[in-house]
Amino acid sequence: MPYLLYSLTFMVLVTGTALYLTRAHWLHLMPNVNNMQHLYSRLPGSFAGDMEAGLSSSTFDLGGNVDAGDARAGLDDAAKTEILKIMKKRRVRFDEARRLYMEQRFSANGIAADGRPRDPKFVSFS
Template structure:
């Protein structure tokens, strides 16, 4: 019995060590694994421009520092958009600017607008 327990614990240690040492490979080469209930983990959204900056929702291209410096008392960015951008940042491991681009492209697609900003409506006519 002791031999079986020793063998099992040795197997578990070796397996855990191998998985730990190859985690970078698995992270980039295996599709994302979705654990049941993992999407329901609660995280509070920031409720001010200062909180948005702390959450990583600002960059040199989309600077919220001016809002904070001016004492803007509004509630910050739109909660639904903020949650979606944070989700993209976390899920796809992107920077704020990359996630914001993906978010806007997805919104464009849902509204029948191409990635170049032109409507996909076949009846659309443009004069330049």
């Protein structure tokens, strides 16, 4: 049993050394970690910061909050994170990303895209 542990340790050291010495040949195949902006980005902490981050539009205007000097922390952090991910990943504007986010939330909660419950027992009277 000890020979297996020593052999495994030796193989890991040899493999690591070989990879380090030959990194010029295979490193270009790896993604560049320095250019990955989606790993971490600071969320804005106020309505003014939300507007600067692009989380405002003519149909969802935060200008009134900024003009009134609203001291709250801004929009929900979890929603901001998801909407910014959608905006970057799908390359859409804020309104479209907000719509896609709400459709995802609706489907996760058993609600159709038009706002009606998907419950088969649901009865609606016009």
